[in-house]
Amino acid sequence: MADRHPEHEHMEHDHMNIPKYLGIFMILVVGTILTYFAATVDLDFIFPGANTLLALLIAFTKMAFVMLFFMHVYWSPKLIWLSAIASFFWLAIMFAYTMQDYFTRGSGVFTG
Amino acid sequence: MSAHASDKFVYHEPGLQHQFDDMKQQEESVSIGMWMFLVQEIMFFGGLFTAYLVFRSRYPMAFAAGSNHLDAFWGGLNTLVLIVSSLTMALTVYYAQKSNRSMQVIMIVLTMIFGAAFLGVKAIEYTAKYNDGLIPVAGLNKKVKEDPGAHHEKAKPCWEVEHGAAAAEHHVVNPRGEFLWTDCSLVKLAKDEAFLTDAEKIGYFSKDASGADVIDINKFRDKVKIFYYIYFVMTGLHALHMIVGLLLMSWLLWTAWKGNYHAEYYMPVEMSGLYWHFVDIVWIFLFPLLYLLGRHFHH
Amino acid sequence: MQSADAIGGNVYDKPKMNYLTNGSTLKSWLLTKDHKRIALMYLISVSAFFMMGGLYAAAIRLELLTPNSDLMESGTYNKAFTQHGVLMIFFFLIPSIPAVLGNFLLPIMIGAKDLALPRINLLSLYFYWIGGGLALFALMQGGVDTGWTFYTPYSTTFSNTFVMAVGLGIFINGFSSILTGLNFIVTVHTMRAPGMTWFRLPLFVWAQYATSLVMILGTPVIAITILLLAIERVAHVGIFDPAIGGDPILFQHLFWFYSHPAVYIMILPGMGVISELISNFSRKKIFGYEFIAFSSIAIAVFGFLVWGHHMFVSGQSIYAGLVFSFLTMVVAVPSAIKMFNWTATLYKGSVSFDTPMLYAIGFMGLFLIGGLTGLFLGSIGLTVHLTDTYFVVAHFHYVMVGGQVIAYLGGIHYWWPKMTGKMYSEFWGKISAMLVFIGFNLTFFPQFILGYQGMPRRYASYPAELQVLNIFSTAGASVLGVGLVMPVVYMVHSLFYGKPAGDNPWMLPGLEWRTASPPPTENFEKMPVVTWEAYEFGEENGLDLEEAKRRDLAVVS
Numbered sequence: 001m002a003d004r005h006p007e008h009e010h011m012e013h014d015h016m017n018i019p020k021y022l023g024i025f026m027i028l029v030v031g032t033i034l035t036y037f038a039a040t041v042d043l044d045f046i047f048p049g050a051n052t053l054l055a056l057l058i059a060f061t062k063m064a065f066v067m068l069f070f071m072h073v074y075w076s077p078k079l080i081w082l083s084a085i086a087s088f089f090w091l092a093i094m095f096a097y098t099m100q101d102y103f104t105r106g107s108g109v110f111t112g
Numbered sequence: 113m114s115a116h117a118s119d120k121f122v123y124h125e126p127g128l129q130h131q132f133d134d135m136k137q138q139e140e141s142v143s144i145g146m147w148m149f150l151v152q153e154i155m156f157f158g159g160l161f162t163a164y165l166v167f168r169s170r171y172p173m174a175f176a177a178g179s180n181h182l183d184a185f186w187g188g189l190n191t192l193v194l195i196v197s198s199l200t201m202a203l204t205v206y207y208a209q210k211s212n213r214s215m216q217v218i219m220i221v222l223t224m225i226f227g228a229a230f231l232g233v234k235a236i237e238y239t240a241k242y243n244d245g246l247i248p249v250a251g252l253n254k255k256v257k258e259d260p261g262a263h264h265e266k267a268k269p270c271w272e273v274e275h276g277a278a279a280a281e282h283h284v285v286n287p288r289g290e291f292l293w294t295d296c297s298l299v300k301l302a303k304d305e306a307f308l309t310d311a312e313k314i315g316y317f318s319k320d321a322s323g324a325d326v327i328d329i330n331k332f333r334d335k336v337k338i339f340y341y342i343y344f345v346m347t348g349l350h351a352l353h354m355i356v357g358l359l360l361m362s363w364l365l366w367t368a369w370k371g372n373y374h375a376e377y378y379m380p381v382e383m384s385g386l387y388w389h390f391v392d393i394v395w396i397f398l399f400p401l402l403y404l405l406g407r408h409f410h411h
Numbered sequence: 412m413q414s415a416d417a418i419g420g421n422v423y424d425k426p427k428m429n430y431l432t433n434g435s436t437l438k439s440w441l442l443t444k445d446h447k448r449i450a451l452m453y454l455i456s457v458s459a460f461f462m463m464g465g466l467y468a469a470a471i472r473l474e475l476l477t478p479n480s481d482l483m484e485s486g487t488y489n490k491a492f493t494q495h496g497v498l499m500i501f502f503f504l505i506p507s508i509p510a511v512l513g514n515f516l517l518p519i520m521i522g523a524k525d526l527a528l529p530r531i532n533l534l535s536l537y538f539y540w541i542g543g544g545l546a547l548f549a550l551m552q553g554g555v556d557t558g559w560t561f562y563t564p565y566s567t568t569f570s571n572t573f574v575m576a577v578g579l580g581i582f583i584n585g586f587s588s589i590l591t592g593l594n595f596i597v598t599v600h601t602m603r604a605p606g607m608t609w610f611r612l613p614l615f616v617w618a619q620y621a622t623s624l625v626m627i628l629g630t631p632v633i634a635i636t637i638l639l640l641a642i643e644r645v646a647h648v649g650i651f652d653p654a655i656g657g658d659p660i661l662f663q664h665l666f667w668f669y670s671h672p673a674v675y676i677m678i679l680p681g682m683g684v685i686s687e688l689i690s691n692f693s694r695k696k697i698f699g700y701e702f703i704a705f706s707s708i709a710i711a712v713f714g715f716l717v718w719g720h721h722m723f724v725s726g727q728s729i730y731a732g733l734v735f736s737f738l739t740m741v742v743a744v745p746s747a748i749k750m751f752n753w754t755a756t757l758y759k760g761s762v763s764f765d766t767p768m769l770y771a772i773g774f775m776g777l778f779l780i781g782g783l784t785g786l787f788l789g790s791i792g793l794t795v796h797l798t799d800t801y802f803v804v805a806h807f808h809y810v811m812v813g814g815q816v817i818a819y820l821g822g823i824h825y826w827w828p829k830m831t832g833k834m835y836s837e838f839w840g841k842i843s844a845m846l847v848f849i850g851f852n853l854t855f856f857p858q859f860i861l862g863y864q865g866m867p868r869r870y871a872s873y874p875a876e877l878q879v880l881n882i883f884s885t886a887g888a889s890v891l892g893v894g895l896v897m898p899v900v901y902m903v904h905s906l907f908y909g910k911p912a913g914d915n916p917w918m919l920p921g922l923e924w925r926t927a928s929p930p931p932t933e934n935f936e937k938m939p940v941v942t943w944e945a946y947e948f949g950e951e952n953g954l955d956l957e958e959a960k961r962r963d964l965a966v967v968s
């Protein structure tokens with residue numbers, strides 16, 4: 001109870017309207033089409049893995065729109081922001097510390 | 113559970129559970145609880161994404177080969193289908209906030225239709241994999257008996273097998289329904305361009321009689337199998353979440369039909385929405401990671 | 412009887428409706444949403460699992476009495492230690508303090524009527540029962556022999572035992588723990604009574620909160636890992652199988668991503684109990700409240716960065732080993748902070764040595780040894796000698812039994828009068844606390860030496876020259892066993908013949924002592940308003956020390 005945020009007194013009623021929802025929807029559609037066609041172009045001339053990076057960037061952008069506006073995170077209390085961010089942080093821990101093993105196995109000074 | 117111990121009568125709003133003081137406290141609790149559940153879900157899928165990451169970085173060519181054989185058209189279409197369903201879900205919440213019962217019901221029905229469409233497309237895709245012998249479990253693929261009359265082509269080296277031609281055009285014999293993969297053209301390509309990693313060289317090649325490294329289709333097939341294993345586990349668990357979502361939606365449809373939700377009380381709609389969007393987000397990542405990455409190798 | 416005036420309340424109170432008497436049908440228990448009843452059902456269930464796990468332990472120690480494998484053949488022995496580990500870790504230790512004491516006390520300590528999501532709480536109990544039932548079923552069918560760690564490819568390909576059933580049991584049980592954690596987090600955020608700010612929360616609540624974070628962030632990963640293991644076992648294809656280019660070490664990464672943090676699920680709640688005991692039985696405000704609170708959170712966070720220290724010799728890259736080794740040293744810091752603060756709290760406190768406090772003091776000594784030997788094992792050079800020996804076994808028993816189990820027992824003794832309204836025999840309580848302490852050290856200290864001398868873990872036989880220490884260990888185990896069975900006897904006895912404990916037998920300021928014992932169904936008759944800091948023993952709080960001592964004599968003796 002001590003945590004109530006007065007500015008969120010009543011769950012947001014008028015932050016979003018139909019045109020806005022449709023706008024977000026269009027962004028998601030465009031993102032999907034973009035990611036589809038970007039995958040067919042070889043971007044390795046920029047740097048190896050550029051395709052992967054682009055695909056993930058688009059995916060993260062789409063996710064951000066879904067979370068912020070469809071899931072109303074944008075108007076949610078800090079705790080919701082925190083838990084969303086924390087879960088990705090924990091995923092990053094899992095990825096990073098697992099991969100630091102795989103990327104360094106049997107290579108460099110540390111052959112083992 | 114009634115409050116036996118309290119000696120004075122406390123007014124409870126309908127729908128307010130006994131442990132809370134007011135609706136606001138209840139809403140806040142439910143919403144935090146739902147988010148914690150989603151955090152839990154993210155970590156659950158996270159284990160799978162870790163596995164994907166490990167093996168994709170280890171066997172990029174096998175993953176590209178496997179990925180090229182998924183149908184990006186169906187995958188893309190399904191992405192759009194889910195996005196539409198997310199829109200209708202978001203609108204369900206919107207109309208609940210506006211106390212508009214009939215639009216709520218319509219939107220829930222639409223959400224369910226698109227959700228079911230997604231599963232339908234998945235079923236089409238899975239069937240195609242079944243026919244092509246791409247299910248990584250022996251015995252679960254279509255069993256094709258040997259046809260004595262069929263003329264036998266001379267076996268080509270695997271790098272000359274045309275990409276994507278495996279089962280569709282040739283009559284492939286698969287009496288035990290095993291995982292079929294005869295195409296290693298990508299590895300050949302990668303070998304010629306000299307961009308195979310050390311792990312890949314160990315993973316795809318065997319020594320021939322003279323001690324030289326030659327592409328070993330059996331070893332390569334195992335790596336493609338790993339791709340398909342991950343594909344099926346990830347999309348399978350995702351589909352399972354869709355099914356749960358549809359059950360949730362059926363319940364929501366029933367309660368919305370009864371007119372339970374209005375501007376003052378729409379927590380269940382909002383919470384189901386969170387779940388539905390989460391499942392959508394998982395797919396937003398699965399689509400590029402499984403269907404698209406590596407596609408450019410062929411262009 | 413509520414808020415501050417409960418402190419001076421009449422000890423022999425008139426009978427009234429409490430959570431135990433509010434409904435006596437079987438249904439009123441099995442379908443209850445009352446966190447206190449759920450806690451009691453957990454108490455009975457985890458105790459049953461503890462006893463079963465204990466029987467396996469007895470079998471193991473008997474086998475190790477002699478160098479040869481004479482009592483069991485090695486296959487049976489493999490099953491014995493696996494089942495011991497599985498029952499103890501997943502079905503006793505992980506739910507022990509959170510699901511029993513946490514469930515019972517967390518809402519009361521923050522002044523709430525119940526947990527925020529009571530139905531979810533009941534669901535988590537059922538998940539626990541279903542998971543536990545499956546595990547028991549598997550044990551009766553013939554059990555598992557993979558070790559509690561289920562390493563691949565043995566568990567996926569070679570073991571011919573009931574890996575699937577036990578795995579499924581652990582999978583389902585995992586969701587019990589996730590739901591408990593979820594519930595606690597929500598409850599702490601939204602259910603605190605007016606005036607109960609974050610920094611007035613008892614440290615037990617902070618510890619439960621940190622534990623819940625680990626449960627939510629870690630447990631799903633073990634769930635998916637077990638799922639992958641199961642699919643692989645059924646479908647004969649997968650990512651852990653080296654024969655087709657999979658990687659068994661990935662299993663270890665995923666497993667320990669959960670299971671190292673899980674060892675903090677198995678110690679943080681204990682640390683929370685100890686913070687309560689130390690402060691309350693020294694009748695002194697705890698030293699460095701914020702440090703203890705934040706060190707719990709720090710442990711929960713940093714605990715996720717060190718899992719690779721279980722994999723030093725598994726074939727993980729040496730570079731990764733170095734990083735994990737370094738981080739292991741870092742993660743010991745917050746635990747050390749707690750130790751220092753507890754010690755400082757004792758200093759110049761008016762310490763009374765009631766049974767719970769004996770456990771708390773025992774904890775400090777044993778956890779110190781357990782934690783320090785963890786550092787030995789975490790140093791990448793030394794561990795090559797010590798890993799997979801009895802040194803590891805001794806280490807984790809010092810933290811898990813010497814830490815969590817002792818804290819759990821301390822907590823049960825401490826809150827027993829609140830839970831049941833009855834006082835157990837202080838005399839027998841003290842005796843059993845001593846027996847547990849002596850028996851424990853006699854059992855496990857020799858194992859450090861054995862391990863250092865090279866006795867490997869998980870074998871039914873060992874070289875004859877190691878027998879003497881093993882005899883000590885087995886002898887100690889019997890003392891420990893007696894010490895652990897005694898509380899069951901005198902606690903149950905106290906239910907029927909114990910003196911009424913009164914609402915606040917120890918004259919303490921915490922909210923849980925300001926309601927009746929046993930508490931009414933909704934915990935307080937009027938919503939408490941908190942106006943005092945945690946562990947405030949000031950006169951103005953009605954906690955006169957002389958009066959407390961007089962009470963102590965009157966009630967307890």
Ligand code: HEM
Pocket residue numbers: 560674675677678720721739740742743746781782783784785786787788789790794797798799803806807810811814815
């Ligand atoms: C000060 C903190 C701690 C440190 C630095 C530490 C370090 C370690 C290390 C390095 C190992 C691996 C030993 C090996 O296999 O070679 C280990 C094993 C183990 N630790 Fe700890 N530990 C700590 C606290 C704890 C706590 C609090 C618990 C549980 C309550 C615990 C339970 C275990 C268990 C169960 C194992 C054995 C796992 C197995 O079966 O292989 N540890 N510890």
Ligand SMILES: [Cu+2]
Pocket residue numbers: 670671674717718720721
């Ligand atoms: Cu560890």
